[in-house]
Amino acid sequence: MSLAIAGMGWITPLGRGVDSVWQQLLEGREGSPATISEKLGPHECIAFRVPETALGNLAHPRLRRASAISRFAAAAALDALNAAGLNVSSQNSNRIGLVFAVSNGGVIYTRRFYGDIVRSGPQAASPLLFPETVYNAPASHLAAMLGVTGATYTLVGDGAVGLAAVKMAEDLVMNETVEQCLVVGTEEIDWLLCDAYRRWRLLCPRPPMEPFGRRPRGMILSEGAGAILLGKDGPIAVERVHPGAHYDRRARAAETLEQILRDLADDRIDFVISSANGTFIDDAECAALRRVLPESAIYTGKPALGESVGAGGLWQVILGAQALRRSELPPVLHARSDVPLRLSCARSVLADARRAIVLNCGVNQQVAGLRLARR
Amino acid sequence: MHHRVKQESAAARVAVVAAGIVSPLGFGLAETLDSLRAARDCVGPVTRFSVAQCRCKTAGQIPDERLLAGGDGERRRRRLHRASHMMIQALGEALAQQPQFQPELMVIGTTSGGMSYGERYYRALTQAADLRRAPMWIANYPSQKPVLDAQEACGLRAPCRIIANACASGANAIGQAFECVRSGRYRQILAGGYDAISEMVFVGFDSLQASTPEKCRPFDRNRTGMVLGEGAAILALENLDSARRRGAAVLAEIVGYGVSTDNFHITQPDPSGIGPRQAMERALRCACLPAEAVDYINAHGTATVFNDAAEGKAIAELFDGVPVSSTKSMMGHSLGAAGAIEAVVCLLALQHQFLPPNINFDTPDPVLNLNIVANSARPAAVSAALSNSFGFGGANASILMRKCET
DSSP: OOEEEEEEEEEETTEEOHHHHHHHHHTTOOOOEEEEEOTTSSOEEEEEOOOGGGGTTOOOGGGSSOOHHHHHHHHHHHHHHHHHTOOOOTTTTTTEEEEEEESSOSHHHHHHHHHHHHHHOGGGOOTTTGGGGSTTHHHHHHHHHHTOOSOEEEEEOSTTHHHHHHHHHHHHHHTTSOSEEEEEEEEOOOHHHHHHHHHTTOBOSSSOOOTTOSSOOOBOEEOEEEEEEEESOSSEEEEEEOOOEEOSSGGGHHHHHHHHHHHHOOSOOOEEEOOOOSSHHHHHHHHHHHHHOTTSEEEOOHHHHOBOGGGHHHHHHHHHHHHHHHTEEOOOTTOOTTOSSEEOOSOEEOTTOOEEEEEEEOTTSEEEEEEEEEO | OOOOOSOGGGSOOEEEEEEEEEETTEEHHHHHHHHHHTTOOOEEEOOSSOOTTSSOOEEEOOOHHHHTGGGTTOHHHHHSOHHHHHHHHHHHHHHHHOTTOOOSEEEEEOSSTTHHHHHHHHHHHHTTOOOTTHHHHHHTOSTTHHHHHHHHHHTOOOOEEEEOOGGGHHHHHHHHHHHHHHTTSOSEEEEEEEEOOOHHHHHHHHHTTOBOSSOOOTTBTTOOOBOBOOEEEEEEEEEHHHHHHTTOOOOEEEEEEEEEEOOSOSSSOOTTOHHHHHHHHHHHHHHTOOGGGOOEEEOOOOOOHHHHHHHHHHHHHHOSSOEEEOTHHHHOBOGGGHHHHHHHHHHHHHHHTEEOOBOSOOSBOTTOOOEEOBSSOEEOOOSEEEEEEEEGGGEEEEEEEEOOOO
């Protein structure tokens, strides 16, 4: 038995709503680059931010002081539940699991909290900020908003954490711990995060972000959230979730990805949602894809939406599910014409597409993948 | 209610076949056992950063001279965060007992990963200091890194799942692994938790006035708060039939796991004790055991006024005089590692038939009707032990372990 996606919610730099964001991607739109100035130096970074209007009238007492990461998560999760027509009540509140995926967590409040300590000493530390620095704060807020009383988990990791969260949700449902599971990936941006990735030589100095480039120019960070409700019914099946793997050195990422692709590759894989983001992982994915699925269409949404790390895996799942539902792939933006893959460089119709692989290679050693199928 | 469609009898049994631990109580199971039996107070002045302006000035710490000793002569290993060294120590000990153990998954709890490297980076940035090592700090900061480092050091390549459910993380990791093996879908899983003390988290608890300038006195009438700790612990879980078939020593059996989320407040438990109570009830139901079957409870017992009141109320409502202790009194609260460390404490209690102590206990709280294992360890017949862990965000988890009948 495989699980299915019963509902989805999506908050991105292109706004809120699965259909709205999808339509913009089909039209070849991308996030608006926002300049984030480093507060302690001369550097500026480019990032894709969620438009202020995207969260609309999201209001709940638990969100009053919550950081953007919690708000993004709540908005995406509520949309996914709404799309599935699921109401959480006292009848089912302990049978719905919550699994969150985050990478950097509440970095804005964490930086502010620790900044106060560094600047003015421990007595300046805010007891109001500290709880929001904890990784599971977004999950806690959502559980309180929904009244969920059963299993609530937050997973941390690199960009692959979103797919690891889907695997954990699969375990929770298959283990019969819960009947349905809401999986939420969420991330927020702060200048400190941009500085850290820049020093790690992973950031693109200026747009565009070029996937599968000759020399990796780096990624553009972004923020937002993605949510899927996993249950037994829905038009898109999560046919197989790979348990995940890791590479110990960047040079070995390709062989790890190749193994995952081989484990997931069915007779026919119509397309792959890649995690190519302009960094070293593009080369690794390209090599693995050429070896295992040279004929499959390849799409990456990161040139348009940015690298949202903890949210990124869920965004890829939503992209894959939408492409299967709509039998169409958006154009891959800013790719060279000589990339040795079947890149979907123009909006393309997928005649009778049945199966897709979502592949994710994180920048900090973790790798994951899953296979989706249209029912 | 912990919903299970499957008949309980159809579930696979889950054995603990190996364990490893490092904590302020010591390096390894033997030292930990000695410290527990001796009721050793392993909390001392904080040495890793200045606490001059904090209310609380103590913590349970692992001495670097022993922790980092294995890294001599190896440049890469010297760069690793202390948390990585803790994980290497704990995993190494567990695998030494079961060298053939090939986990299909590793589920680990933590709250703050390599936080002190993040602090160094931020301080260097704000103080215009030398940032040449910043890429190394940043690369070793993420929460999965100590787990991957430990795997690499021990020659493993298992998929990792890092749970960050605040102070319940370690128990949640073990519970999740238990459920996976119990379902029959996995055969061998490593589970546990780790956390290394850091300035930010220390000051955070200080700012909440959750930590105490005095001794940590769980369940005492005059309790004034927690002290922090650090460490790592790993349990190797295996399908019991599989373990028996291959002749592996079975140290204990995990028989129940209960999880609940109480939505009262992000840092405070519901004073009714509903969250802890549901977690314990669900663990008992999962194990098909009555409350009377439990011989010992290793409480979350942070020694904050609110936690101990809520947990104590829930225990008193569910259990009739079962011995209770919080071993955090001896080593501090190691956050994401606590649930795993305390599961190992329960394992030792089951193996060596004693009740670990709750030290610094002077005055019973008349509001809490609890049978505290006060100040010294006691020999006892322990067939089943319950370990509680509760965290920020209303994350509650209980693990029920049983001595394995041969």
